[in-house]
Amino acid sequence: METLRQFAEEAVGKIKEYLPEEYQDVECGIVERIKNNGVYWTGISFRKPADPNSMTIYMEDCFGEYKKGMPFDKVMEEMAGKIADHLGMGPELYIERTEDFESVKDFLEPLLINTKANRKVLQDTPCMAAADLSVVCRAVLPMKDGQGSIEVKGIHLEKWGIEKKQLFEQAFENMEKPGMCTLQRMDLCMLGAIGGTVEDNLLESPEPSIKKAGLPKDTAGGEMFVLTNKSKSFGAAAMVCPGVMEKVESLFPEGFYILPSSVHECLIIRKDEQLKVKELEQMVFEVNRTAVEAHDRLSDHVYEYDREKGSICLASKALEKERGMER
DSSP, rough: SSSHHHHHHHHHHGGSSSSGGGGGGOOEEEEEEEOOOGEEEEEEEOOOTOOSSSSEEEEHHHHHHHHHHHHHHHHHHHHHHHHHHHTOOOOSSGGGGGHHHHGGGGEEEEEEETTTHHHHTTSSSSOOETTEEEEEEEEEETTTTTTEEEEOOOOOHHHOOOOOHHHHHHHHHHHTSTEEEEEEEEEHHHHHTTOOOOOGGGGGGGGGGGGGGGGTTTTTTEEEEEETTTTSSGGGGGGGOHHHHHHHHHOTTEEEEEEEETEEEEEEEETTTTHHHHHHHHHHHHHHHHHSOOOGGGOOOEEEEETTTTTEEEEEHHHHHHHHHOO
């Protein structure tokens, strides 16, 4: 099995050999889903005959383990265990919660994606433009074992009887609630990732300026801050939430740049005479190509927040505008 497709075909043909007797009637088949940035993922979808819900296990990770040397039987046993756990819980994603807007509205949140790389997805998806990016929405619903999400499409607006404006107002309102977004120094975020003490959320800080939270300029990471959401999943959308960005702006009176680290987070960096937009964009480009998976990339550009418009703009265009006004 040299290719992902061959592996998926072999897996879907033999998976029932590894499932308990009570799940031999499960319906399964290969599916291809288009993810962020037009990246296609291959998976196997499983559903019990009487269950309107299904689960999908994507083959990329399974195939990766197989290629690293894990025996095929072991891969299949682990896959079967996940399937049995899921099927044994019954309907998880409470479908009635998506039938009307009142039931789903508190679970809505915005996502930020690259417009050019997601043209196909955006054809049937309610969206808002944000510079060269697009804001879409999803509903993150509680499940018996974690959570599940649905992407909001045009058909949902019709079913809920709402306009696009109401959808985004609700999603932004949810994300702008206290504690839903976080701003932390990059160095302390890294400490938190390895078990160190993490600083309090600076967005909730009573200080009118973030200067006291900074480190001397010769201290690595002291001038960069990580902005994301509480779950750290698609948290870069914080940069298009007006309520969040107003707080960020109040913390950086000297101005700041926004660097998209991935769809999950962005970096806030103070403006400095030594910082050049082109150099920052080159840094973002190189990080995207060397450290960020294709489906997690957001943009190669650097942004600023336009307070008057209440939205982000390309830093390069803002710089051109400033130079034009000086002439």
